[in-house]
Amino acid sequence: xxxxxxxxxxxxxxxxxxxxxxxxxxxxxxxxxxxxxxxxxxxxxxxxxxxxxxxxxxxxxxxxxxxxxxxxxxxxxxxxxxxxxxxxxxxxxxxxxxxxxxxxxxxxxxxxxxxxxxxxxxxxxxxxxxxxxxxxxxxxxx
Numbered sequence: 661x662x663x664x665x666x667x668x669x670x671x672x673x674x675x676x677x678x679x680x681x682x683x684x685x686x687x688x689x690x691x692x693x694x695x696x697x698x699x700x701x702x703x704x705x706x707x708x709x710x711x712x713x714x715x716x717x718x719x720x721x722x723x724x725x726x727x728x729x730x731x732x733x734x735x736x737x738x739x740x741x742x743x744x745x746x747x748x749x750x751x752x753x754x755x756x757x758x759x760x761x762x763x764x765x766x767x768x769x770x771x772x773x774x775x776x777x778x779x780x781x782x783x784x785x786x787x788x789x790x791x792x793x794x795x796x797x798x799x800x801x802x
Contacts, residue, residue: 667780668776668777668780668781669694669697669698669777670690670694671776671777671780672694672697672773672774672776672777672780673690673691673693673694673697673773674690675769675772675773675775675776676693676697676769676770676772676773677690677693677769678772679768679769679770679771679772679773680761680765680766680768680769681765681768684761684762684765685761685765688759688760688761692758692759693759693769696755696758696759697755697770697773697777699751699754699755699758700747700751700752700755700770701713701774701777710777710778710781710787711787713746713774713778714726714730714778714787716746717738717742717746720742720745722738722742724736725737725738725775726778728775729775729778729779729782730778730779730782730785730786730787731785732785735775735776735779736775737771737775738771738774738775739771740764740767740768740771743767743770743771743774744767747770752766752767752770755770
């Protein structure tokens with residue numbers, strides 16, 4: 661399980677960087693991005709909450725997008741506006757400040773990262789309940 665978690669976090673950080681203007685992303689370290697993304701997708705108790713994220717997206721009628729992330733095919737894209745509605749503005753602002761990026765860059769990065777972390781955390785189409793283990797494993801990486 662730890663290898664899958666490590667791979668998911670690294671993969672999400674890579675995709676975050678692909679969504680950000682390379683000039684703005686200069687100097688950003690993948691481990692900083694990974695830990696920042698982990699903070700973004702945790703609940704108020706500090707546990708990762710991918711199941712809740714998936715549920716919220718499905719409640720917004722985005723079943724086909726979420727299903728593409730959970731399935732084995734290509735991941736459908738998500739809009740920056742959807743990301744903005746999904747996450748608390750304070751969390752997004754905090755992520756931007758921590759990474760030294762503007763909010764638009766963060767939104768662009770998260771739109772690339774989120775589908776990929778959910779995809780990697782859903783082998784065989786089932787979202788793995790790894791709230792505690794993912795949080796602890798990410799902390800160990802840095």
